[in-house]
Amino acid sequence: MTVEQVPAFGVRFRVQIDDVELGLFTSCEGLGVQVVMEQRQEGGNNGLVWQLPSRVTYPTIKLTRPLTRDTERVARWIGGLATGVRRCTGQITAMSTDGTEVAKWSLLDVVPVRWTGPSIAPNTNAVLTETVEIAHHGFLAAN
Template sequence: MPEEKAAAAIGQVTDPYRNFNFKLEIRGLIEGHFTGCSGLGARIQPIRYREGGTSQVVRAIPGPVDYAEVTLSYGVTRSNDLWDWFSKGVTGRVERRNVSIILLEPNGVDEALRWNLIDAWPSEWSGAPLDALGREIAVEQVKLVFDSVGRA
């Protein structure tokens, strides 16, 4: 049966997901009005070496894994949840939390897939630019670092 299902999928057009249909779950935070999420990524650093002898080939083996910082953008509200989480780190009391970035189906409700950031904590905060002649929403940013990422 699985072979039949795979065969039926061949030739079907599948539209990619939209980048605006997302939400975040952060343990212990009610704040959920994020306008942007960027920087999600990982890299396995190659360790390069050359074998002895006459070989001129430079080979590579997997080295340490680096995870990019994720930047969350959100409209400024009266909620201090993200600021308080960041402030704990400033005073030396880093609080690690699991964060899920959830991509939604086109209906905007059902979950399509998620990335789980394990043991994340805010490493940087940027205040909203203010402009007396502006008309935009005041948007702050928080950068998260984390120990590992999984996709479900």
């Protein structure tokens, strides 16, 4: 197995939106694509139902991490929505624990959908986390 084929363990995800570095996240869910299929029946042909691709959809991407100083970068980026929503180009890079790039995804028309901060309660020793959810309109060719 070559170095390029070794699976990544302990992956972190570096997120950049246009020129804004949002920092490292420990969890990334929702990277994917789905082709919606429509079924059409042909009159007189009872042997099959045609499966026709109709549209492509992309789920929202949910990024989670322990609370850090990078939270301020996310707050500034999302705070910019007050002056109007502007679609951006985004990039998510999976990195191993030693900083080696494992994979990279470039996203088209990124828009923040939701930010969830930590639930702070007395007498709790749990790690405080934040979650950022973004929507996009597809993947760009890697550069």
